[in-house]
Each structure stands twice: as structure tokens, then as C-alpha cells.
Amino acid sequence: MSDVRDALIRAHREEWARVVATLAKRFGNLDTAEDAAAEAFATAAERWPEDGIPPAPGAWLTTTATRKAIDRIRRESTRDARHREAMLVYDTEQEPLGVIDDDRLRLIFICCHPALAMEARIALTLRMVGGLTVPEIANAFFVQDTTMGARITRAKSKITASGIPYRMPAAVDLPARVSGVLAVLFLIFNEGYLASGADTEPVREELTAEAIRLTRMLRGLLPANGEITGMLGLMLLTEARRRARVSPSGELVPLAEQDRALWDAALITEGHDLVRERLASGIAPGRYQLLAAINAVHTDGTATDWTQVVALYDQLARLDPSPIVQLNRAIAVGECDGPDLGLALVDRLADELNGYHPFHAARALLLGRLGRGTEAREAYGAASALAENSAEIAYFERRRLELRS
Amino acid sequence: MQYLVNVIDGRSESGTDEEAAAIDVFNEKLVAGGNWVFAAGLADPTASTVIDGRGDEPVFTDGPFVEAKEWAAGFWIIEAPDLDVALELMAEGSRACNRRLEIRPVLPPPE
Numbered sequence: 001m002s003d004v005r006d007a008l009i010r011a012h013r014e015e016w017a018r019v020v021a022t023l024a025k026r027f028g029n030l031d032t033a034e035d036a037a038a039e040a041f042a043t044a045a046e047r048w049p050e051d052g053i054p055p056a057p058g059a060w061l062t063t064t065a066t067r068k069a070i071d072r073i074r075r076e077s078t079r080d081a082r083h084r085e086a087m088l089v090y091d092t093e094q095e096p097l098g099v100i101d102d103d104r105l106r107l108i109f110i111c112c113h114p115a116l117a118m119e120a121r122i123a124l125t126l127r128m129v130g131g132l133t134v135p136e137i138a139n140a141f142f143v144q145d146t147t148m149g150a151r152i153t154r155a156k157s158k159i160t161a162s163g164i165p166y167r168m169p170a171a172v173d174l175p176a177r178v179s180g181v182l183a184v185l186f187l188i189f190n191e192g193y194l195a196s197g198a199d200t201e202p203v204r205e206e207l208t209a210e211a212i213r214l215t216r217m218l219r220g221l222l223p224a225n226g227e228i229t230g231m232l233g234l235m236l237l238t239e240a241r242r243r244a245r246v247s248p249s250g251e252l253v254p255l256a257e258q259d260r261a262l263w264d265a266a267l268i269t270e271g272h273d274l275v276r277e278r279l280a281s282g283i284a285p286g287r288y289q290l291l292a293a294i295n296a297v298h299t300d301g302t303a304t305d306w307t308q309v310v311a312l313y314d315q316l317a318r319l320d321p322s323p324i325v326q327l328n329r330a331i332a333v334g335e336c337d338g339p340d341l342g343l344a345l346v347d348r349l350a351d352e353l354n355g356y357h358p359f360h361a362a363r364a365l366l367l368g369r370l371g372r373g374t375e376a377r378e379a380y381g382a383a384s385a386l387a388e389n390s391a392e393i394a395y396f397e398r399r400r401l402e403l404r405s
Numbered sequence: 406m407q408y409l410v411n412v413i414d415g416r417s418e419s420g421t422d423e424e425a426a427a428i429d430v431f432n433e434k435l436v437a438g439g440n441w442v443f444a445a446g447l448a449d450p451t452a453s454t455v456i457d458g459r460g461d462e463p464v465f466t467d468g469p470f471v472e473a474k475e476w477a478a479g480f481w482i483i484e485a486p487d488l489d490v491a492l493e494l495m496a497e498g499s500r501a502c503n504r505r506l507e508i509r510p511v512l513p514p515p516e
Contacts, residue, residue: 113488115488115492161510162488162509162510163406163408163485163486163487163488163491163510164487164488164489165486165487165488165489169489170489173489173493
């Protein structure tokens with residue numbers, strides 16, 4: 001029984017996007033694709049314990065989902081002849097593969113269409129491509145499940161009603177669409193790297209791996225795009241530290257305390273190569289390239305060179321003066337020039353970042369270093385109350401208790 | 406499918422001769438490409454009248470757009486296979502008329 005359950009979980013993780021993407025292309029409708037994929041997984045949950053796990057679960061799921069979709073369209077076609085028409089078109093026409101022959105990437109470009117609001121693009125991609133549930137996405141965005149459900153439904157209706165095509169954008173349109181796609185991929189990566197649910201694993205490797213896989217593919221398509229290269233470097237250098245980041249007891253291990261022997265040397269080498277490639281281009285780096293460069297400094301040698309990190313955050317703050325960038329810069333200043341200077345910069349952001357747990361975590365760390373134990377304890381408490389990730393919460397709680405003793 | 410494209414404007418009768426000439430060139434392109442259905446400029450919203458014929462007697466009133474900051478100063482109806490084609494065409498249309506445009510699908514006729 002547990003074998004079947006594992007196979008179902010694995011199939012959902014590995015095959016969901018492929019099944020949805022294949023059906024979306026064929027039937028030209030995301031609702032049809034998603035409903036049929038869900039029905040196919042429900043059928044698998046019934047049948048696999050009786051019949052055994054099929055030798056090719058992905059193909060079994062795609063075939064079953066296609067049959068479910070055709071059944072549904074037949075039932076509905078009496079009411080809506082347009083569906084029948086659509087089905088005939090997609091059933092008989094052999095579509096050219098376009099510039100990318102990956103169904104999932106095509107699905108991402110549909111979900112990231114510029115005619116959709118940015119938050120709808122991200123939500124839709126997480127649902128359709130990432131296979132996240134609506135509550136998981138709602139959690140990632142700090143909104144109600146019903147709000148997120150409505151947002152996804154609206155986005156899908158707009159795709160159908162406004163005639164957003166189920167094909168890859170033309171090669172000339174790709175660069176303009178990339179920034180939205182990158183934002184989406186970064187969000188998927190971050191949701192995997194710092195999973196938000198209380199009952200999910202603190203790190204969801206399947207999401208980070210999927211984000212990296214899709215970013216690699218995007219880079220293969222547009223190798224001259226520096227931000228795609230930067231994004232891949234950023235993801236690889238972050239992913240390289242994954243094994244060292246959570247202790248066996250499920251607690252976050254901060255960068256300085258991580259066992260570097262656990263870092264993935266191959267990913268670090270590849271990430272450094274990508275950062276060097278962008279430096280060698282001589283073209284001014286964008287946001288993701290700067291973030292990749294910061295992570296390259298963190299993973300270079302035996303300890304972080306904080307002077308370089310501050311210099312890179314200075315550059316980043318010029319491109320993006322958001323309070324979150326200011327906070328990260330302040331933390332680097334704290335490492336470089338002393339906790340009192342860091343704290344002064346962090347405290348300036350109180351109004352904007354009061355509800356953001358890394359703000360309280362940064363304050364707690366700096367207050368602790370300055371020997372202001374009571375305030376540090378309070379700040380760890382605030383960070384822990386606002387945090388969503390179980391490993392982070394465990395870490396904040398331990399630090400808070402240590403300060404007490 | 407067909408799309409209605411509203412020309413968004415905030416000033417009355419603000420089209421210039423240069424803009425009119427550019428629109429003519431763009432319209433010829435739409436015709437040549439088989440995308441043209443219809444297009445027209447609209448009189449100033451102060452010229453509009455609201456009709457409510459739902460009651461026993463029709464009621465005619467002034468408005469309703471006079472107080473609006475933006476309104477439709479003209480429109481196109483175009484034929485395009487999908488939104489991407491429509492967006493590409495009308496990005497050029499926006500340049501030609503030097504205004505922002507709103508693009509909305511026209512619902513297909515009932516079967």
C-alpha cells in the first residue's frame with residue numbers, strides 16, 4: 001500500500017505539469033486540462049492499489065486524462081458546440097513545435113502572458129506548472145484560499161475569453177516575456193527553498209529542482225540573456241548549500257555555521273562559472289546577476305568577504321531601492337562595519353518591514369551581538385511568530401531560549 | 406476572433422492632422438492584412454445621451470461620460486486569430502493614433 005502511495009506522490013510531483021501541459025496544448029483550455037489531470041490522478045488512486053502501478057505512470061496518467069477530457073467534452077458539446085469545434089481543431093492539427101519543444105515551458109509562457117496581472121501569472125504558473133495546491137499558493141502569497149482560488153479562476157477565464165493562444169510566443173517576443181517568466185521561476189524556487197507550510201518539509205526539493213530545470217531550459221533558448229544566466233547562477237549557488245542548511249533535527253543552520261563539506265561542489269563550480277561569464281561580458285548586471293554575484297562571494301573560499309557583499313548590495317540598491325534590499329544591505333554592513341552600524345540601518349526600516357520576519361531576525365542577531373539580551377529575545381519572538389518555515393521557527397526559538405539562560 | 410479596440414482619450418477632439426495621417430496608413434495595413442472590420446472616431450462624450458427604455462416610457466438623459474477622466478474617443482473592430490496577433494497589430498495602432506488603447510474580445514454570435 002505504501003508503495004502505491006509513494007508512487008502516486010512521485011507521479012504527482014514528476015508528471016503533473018507534463019500531463020496538464022500536454023492536455024492544454026491538445027484541448028486549448030486550461031480548465032479542461034487541469035480537471036482531466038485531477039480526474040486521472042483520482043482514478044490512479046482507485047486503480048493502482050488493485051491493478052498495480054503501471055510500468056509508465058506518466059503515459060498512463062496522460063492517456064487516462066486525455067480519455068477523461070474527451071468524455072467530458074462529448075458530454076458538454078451538446079450544450080456548447082464550440083468545445084466540439086475546439087476539440088476537432090486540436091485533435092487533428094499537428095502543431096509545429098515552435099521555438100521550444102517543451103510542453104511545460106510553453107505552458108509557462110501561456111501562464112506568464114503579459115495580458116495577465118503579474119500576481120495572476122505567478123499564481124497560475126504555480127498551480128498549472130508547479131502543481132501546487134491552491135492553499136499552498138495562497139500561503140505563499142499570504143492571502144485567503146478563496147481569494148487565491150478566485151484569482152486563478154479569473155486568470156484562466158481571461159486566457160479563454162481574450163484568446164490568449166496555446167502556443168509559444170514568436171522568437172521576437174521572447175525577450176520581453178522573459179522578465180515575467182523569471183519572476184515566476186524565482187518564486188517557485190523560493191517556495192521550494194523556504195517552504196511556507198507548517199506541515200510541509202522545510203525545503204521542498206522537487207520545487208527547487210523544477211525551477212532549476214526550467215531555468216536551464218530557458219537559458220538554452222536565450223543564452224545571451226544575462227538575467228537568465230544570472231538567475232540560473234543564483235539558483236545553483238543557493239541550491240548548492242541546501243544539504244547544510246537544515247540540521248538533522250530540522251533546524252535552520254545560518255550561513256556562517258554551515259558545514260561547507262556538505263555543500264555541493266559541482267553546483268558551486270557551475271554557479272561561479274556562470275557569474276564569471278556575466279562579468280566577462282562587460283555588460284552592466286541586472287538584479288538577478290547581482291544576487292548571483294553576492295551568492296558567489298558567499299560560496300568563495302572559506303568565509304564570506306563582507307566588503308564585497310556590501311559593494312554588490314550598493315549596486316543592487318541603485319537598481320532596486322526596496323526596503324528588503326536595504327535590509328539585506330544593512331545585514332552585510334553589520335558584518336562588515338560592526339553590529340551597531342548595522343542595527344542603526346535596520347531600525348530605519350521598522351515602519352515598512354514590521355510584518356516581515358527577516359527584519360526581526362536581523363534585529364535579534366544584531367541586538368544579541370551588542371549584548372542587549374532582553375530586546376534580542378523579544379525580536380526572536382517576533383521573528384518566530386511571523387515565520388512560516390518550520391526550520392526557521394526552530395532556529396529562532398532555540399536562539400531565544402539560549403538568550404534566556 | 407474579433408476584438409473591439411477602444412481609443413482612450415482624456416481631451417475632447419484632440420486628434421491632430423499628423424495623427425489622422427498615421428491612422429490612415431495603419432488602417433490601410435489592417436485592410437491589406439485582412440484584419441480590418443470597421444473603425445470610426447466618436448464625437449465628444451458631451452454629445453452622448455443615455456436612453457432607458459426599460460420602463461413604460463423611455464427616459465432620455467444627458468451623459469453619462471461627461472464627468473469621466475477618460476473615455477473612448479474612437480474604436481476599431483479588428484479580426485485576428487488570437488490575442489497575440491491582435492496585441493502586435495494594435496501596438497502599432499497605438500503608435501499611429503498616439504493614444505492608449507483598450508482591447509476587448511467581441512463575443513461570438515449565439516449559435
